[in-house]
Amino acid sequence: MSLTGALNSASSGLRTTQTLSSVAADNVANALTPGYTRRSAAVVSTANGQRGVTIADIRREVDASLQRMSRMETGKMVRYQVLDEGLSRYTAFLGQPGDGRSPADKFSAFQNSFTTLINMPSAHGAQSGVALAAEDLAQSVRGAATSLSTTLSEVDMEMRYEVADLNQALYQLQDLNAKRLAFEPGTANAANMGEQIDGLLDQISGIVDTRVSFSSTGTVSVYTVGGAALIEGQSVQDVTFNAGDGTLMAGQQDITPFKDGVRGLQHGSLVGLSELKRTVIPQFNAQLDEYARGLIQSFENADTSLAPGEAGLFTDNGAAYNPANLTGLASRLQVNEKVSLTGDGEVWRLRDGLGATSEGPAADTTQIAAFVDGFNAAVGAPASTGIAATVTLQDFAAEMVTSQSTARVRAENNYSAARTAAEMVNGTRSNAEGVNIDDEMQRLLLIEQSYAANSRVLTTVSNMIDTLIAAV
Incomplete structure (x- = not known):
């Protein structure tokens, strides 16, 4: 992977984790809000041959049948x-x-x-x-x-x-x-x-x-x-x-x-x-x-x-x-x-x-x-x-x-x-569409790890570029 590819990949990863953390934070903040439906973000690879990931869409986890x-x-x-x-x-x-x-x-x-x-x-x-x-x-x-x-x-x-x-x-x-x-x-x-x-x-x-x-x-x-x-x-x-x-x-x-x-x-x-x-x-x-x-x-x-x-x-x-x-x-x-x-x-x-x-x-x-x-x-x-x-x-x-x-x-x-x-149906709907704070906190931990990894890549690439420039 080239330095530019690594830089693009890490940058897109940071942008993606930012969106993911925002979605998870909204879920946690609205866990007790009546009628709130849990949201998730779909992560896909970037198009046009570029290395990296992006958010395809933010969707509400709605169960139409239960609704x-x-x-x-x-x-x-x-x-x-x-x-x-x-x-x-x-x-x-x-x-x-x-x-x-x-x-x-x-x-x-x-x-x-x-x-x-x-x-x-x-x-x-x-x-x-x-x-x-x-x-x-x-x-x-x-x-x-x-x-x-x-x-x-x-x-x-x-x-x-x-x-x-x-x-x-x-x-x-x-x-x-x-x-x-x-x-x-x-x-x-x-x-x-x-x-x-x-x-x-x-x-x-x-x-x-x-x-x-x-x-x-x-x-x-x-x-x-x-x-x-x-x-x-x-x-x-x-x-x-x-x-x-x-x-x-x-x-x-x-x-x-x-x-x-x-x-x-x-x-x-x-x-x-x-x-x-x-x-x-x-x-x-x-x-x-x-x-x-x-x-x-x-x-x-x-x-x-x-x-x-x-x-x-x-x-x-x-x-x-x-x-x-x-x-x-x-x-x-x-x-x-x-x-x-x-x-x-x-x-x-x-x-x-x-x-x-x-x-x-x-x-x-x-x-x-x-x-x-x-x-x-x-x-x-x-x-x-x-x-x-x-x-x-x-x-x-x-x-x-x-x-x-x-x-x-x-x-x-x-x-x-x-x-x-x-009450039975609404309870089932709430369980299916509502927010589980434990799950969201675990997701936030993974997002934090991903953010740290992408930050480390950016730091490493930046150091490598600085070294190359200094050697010229």
């Missing part, structure tokens, strides 16, 4: 997490059978008050006890309806936030796609750009399920699993949310989950929120409204003192039941002011009927018995409520509370299973 699995499992986990959290807040207010505050327990207390009244029909205390228990029951149903309405408002707000975050991430990707074209593949700048792109794709996968493709220039296009485009190169399809019907659109394409005829989203936070808004909460509302209807109609049908169109013990804001006004009935459930302790308080009507013009015989239990018999009548709830039409009024509240609590438990179990799967 896809990680994003899919994370999307599933977030979907069920949203469901679990949304249902937990509501069912915590709703209560459980046996806790003394759920609609089921309030109805049990209401039913027991009638047992006392039928045994002591003339006792003012027993009559007032029924009125008070009826007030508690109506308040419990209204409270559940209010809590469910609050949950729905929170879901709408969260969906707006998630859509805003999604659109922001898509426009950030659009910007990175444009910048990516300015960097040559295999450079440190291109690796940094890839880091940012993958971070955004991980964020997006927690909101909606995605399918990702890269062009030859490194720009990224993102689609939903159903095929709707979110971003193609520099073209972004804004995602919009209609709070009225819960529709989600990507540009002009409907991506609403669980909508007939639509290849909608399957996983991600927007799916969990959409499920709450379009499926779970409407069913819970329907159950509450049917229960309120059952209470109102049961006492209207059993009260022989009522004139047509006259309200019974339970009312729709003071009015009789109107089939055309079922929606939201639970939030309007009230006790008739004739017997309400905050109204006229004529509690003797609980013995003689709400439409009675005057007090009847003190020991007459005929009307009371008719009210009690109404507890065994089937409510006849439609199948969409998830509660059998044959369930009676006295069992409906317990069935409703159990049904809604079961939905929460199911969401909790699904979340637990999805979280375990996501």
Whole structure:
């Protein structure tokens, strides 16, 4: 080897070790940075017959298969997490059978008050006890309806936030796609750009399920699993949310989950929120409204003192039941002011009927018995409520509370299973793509040795050249 060849070889070695040490140092510095992917530099011989080495490219050690699995499992986990959290807040207010505050327990207390009244029909205390228990029951149903309405408002707000975050991430990707074209593949700048792109794709996968493709220039296009485009190169399809019907659109394409005829989203936070808004909460509302209807109609049908169109013990804001006004009935459930302790308080009507013009015989239990018999009548709830039409009024509240609590438990179990799967896949991805500091320190030691060897060659060549010059 000539002195010039040795000099070129050592010089290229120093430049290469400088880059290698920079890559290893970056790895060590970002070992604990969330989402950071280990980087490596490919060393190749120099071209054109020159002796030496150079860095062919700096690449991120990405496992594409693990990335896809990680994003899919994370999307599933977030979907069920949203469901679990949304249902937990509501069912915590709703209560459980046996806790003394759920609609089921309030109805049990209401039913027991009638047992006392039928045994002591003339006792003012027993009559007032029924009125008070009826007030508690109506308040419990209204409270559940209010809590469910609050949950729905929170879901709408969260969906707006998630859509805003999604659109922001898509426009950030659009910007990175444009910048990516300015960097040559295999450079440190291109690796940094890839880091940012993958971070955004991980964020997006927690909101909606995605399918990702890269062009030859490194720009990224993102689609939903159903095929709707979110971003193609520099073209972004804004995602919009209609709070009225819960529709989600990507540009002009409907991506609403669980909508007939639509290849909608399957996983991600927007799916969990959409499920709450379009499926779970409407069913819970329907159950509450049917229960309120059952209470109102049961006492209207059993009260022989009522004139047509006259309200019974339970009312729709003071009015009789109107089939055309079922929606939201639970939030309007009230006790008739004739017997309400905050109204006229004529509690003797609980013995003689709400439409009675005057007090009847003190020991007459005929009307009371008719009210009690109404507890065994089937409510006849439609199948969409998830509660059998044959369930009676006295069992409906317990069935409703159990049904809604079961939905929460199911969401909790699904979340637990999805979280375990996501943690397993993400752990595997972290191990495959993350930084092992011990490995990096060993690599730095080898780089240091290489640097020392190349420095020694340069020093030796320099001494030889000096000797030759001195000899001339």
